[in-house]
Amino acid sequence: MDLILLAINAILVKNILLMQYLGNCPFLGTSKRMETALGMGMAVIFTLTLATTITWVVHRAVLVPFKLQYMQTIAFILVIAALVQFVEIFMKKTLPALYLSLGIFLPLITTNCAVFGAALLSVKNDYDFVHMVVFAPASATGFALALVLFAGLRERFRVAHIPGALQDTAIGLITAGLMSLAFLGFKGMT
Amino acid sequence: MRIVKEFGKGFTTHLAPFRLVLGLCPVLAVTTTVANGIGMGLAATFVLICSNVMVSLLRRLIPGKVRIACFIVLIASFVVIVELVMKAFFFGLSQSLGIFIPLIVVNCVILGRAEAFAARNPVHLAAADGLGIGLGFTLSLALIGAIREVLGQGTFLGHGVFGPGFEPFAFLAQAPGAFVALGVLLFVMNAYDRFRSRMRA
Numbered sequence A: 001m002d003l004i005l006l007a008i009n010a011i012l013v014k015n016i017l018l019m020q021y022l023g024n025c026p027f028l029g030t031s032k033r034m035e036t037a038l039g040m041g042m043a044v045i046f047t048l049t050l051a052t053t054i055t056w057v058v059h060r061a062v063l064v065p066f067k068l069q070y071m072q073t074i075a076f077i078l079v080i081a082a083l084v085q086f087v088e089i090f091m092k093k094t095l096p097a098l099y100l101s102l103g104i105f106l107p108l109i110t111t112n113c114a115v116f117g118a119a120l121l122s123v124k125n126d127y128d129f130v131h132m133v134v135f136a137p138a139s140a141t142g143f144a145l146a147l148v149l150f151a152g153l154r155e156r157f158r159v160a161h162i163p164g165a166l167q168d169t170a171i172g173l174i175t176a177g178l179m180s181l182a183f184l185g186f187k188g189m190t
Numbered sequence B: 001m002r003i004v005k006e007f008g009k010g011f012t013t014h015l016a017p018f019r020l021v022l023g024l025c026p027v028l029a030v031t032t033t034v035a036n037g038i039g040m041g042l043a044a045t046f047v048l049i050c051s052n053v054m055v056s057l058l059r060r061l062i063p064g065k066v067r068i069a070c071f072i073v074l075i076a077s078f079v080v081i082v083e084l085v086m087k088a089f090f091f092g093l094s095q096s097l098g099i100f101i102p103l104i105v106v107n108c109v110i111l112g113r114a115e116a117f118a119a120r121n122p123v124h125l126a127a128a129d130g131l132g133i134g135l136g137f138t139l140s141l142a143l144i145g146a147i148r149e150v151l152g153q154g155t156f157l158g159h160g161v162f163g164p165g166f167e168p169f170a171f172l173a174q175a176p177g178a179f180v181a182l183g184v185l186l187f188v189m190n191a192y193d194r195f196r197s198r199m200r201a
Helices: A002-013 A024-031 A034-063 A069-094 A096-109 A113-122 A129-157 A167-189 B001-009 B016-020 B026-027 B036-056 B064-089 B091-100 B102-106 B110-116 B123-153 B175-201
Strands: none
Touching: A002 A129, A002 A167, A024 A113, A024 A129, A024 A167, A024 B026, A024 B175, A034 A069, A034 A096, A034 A113, A034 A129, A069 A096, A069 A113, A069 B064, A069 B102, A113 A129, A113 B091, A113 B102, A129 A167, A167 B175, B001 B123, B016 B110, B016 B123, B016 B175, B026 B091, B026 B102, B026 B123, B036 B064, B036 B091, B036 B102, B036 B110, B036 B123, B064 B091, B064 B102, B064 B110, B091 B102, B102 B110, B110 B123, B123 B175
């Protein structure tokens, strides 16, 4: 029960994109077409889960026993950068079809703050292993959900009459604000 | 003077959140008050200047293929310095900025300047560029923070502005308000640009 609540909380109530403001650059950058949004969403679900798990283990197994918590930032970003590089190489060799569909988004993920943010949050909230394993994919699913919904809305902009000065990013941000308002409604669930 | 030009573009053509549309996460997250906005902006400015100078100094030594990883490690080192200094001397600020201090590492403005400017230019220009972009970023954060604090909480730097009868727009203090405020500001800027170019024509 506790775990189901945690998952719902991470996907809807505390949506990593619309409520915690993490990962906004790829949110605005890759949401112009549905296919790219789906590709980015999948890539984030995959790497975020992997990165959060590994950084959690690094934190518990290396940083805490040696009292190196102040090195957290450097250690985490190194792990994430290396992981993204590794995933890219591994995927190219073994899953070429998946690599072709996700390929261009993978390098971008190193600087996706959603990945780094989820890693920091799961350490900051002091989750144990089981909670972390639920929290990470749920956060990433929340990211993908918001991204795909937003891309759906944004595809409609092409046929809408938008005033010149509002075009592109400005209207995108206001739409994201309205979506965020809708997600605020989930607050009553907990 | 080239150095003045590189400094000045941070306030005009390269104004960080509005013109470059990069580094949006801190812009949205920490601008609930003016003080938070300025604190975040100055922290990012420090990291930006240091990373620009280091990247520019090492630009002939860093091999092209692993440059992104090298840049990130350099940036991360300066972020740790900021983190520790803030925890020691500005504890309240570091508590209210929370995970957004370590998240400066993945702020695309900083990596973007390292890649697009510092890696190809001499040190003094890179430092001027970092200072200009950083201060422009700080100003923008302070502006959004001011709008959200004055209208969302009825205060400015913690002092009441409107008197007791004012009912604050709670919407602006929360997540949706951040997106809408930034979107509207961007709209006002675009509209002003279009108006000016029409006047000139």
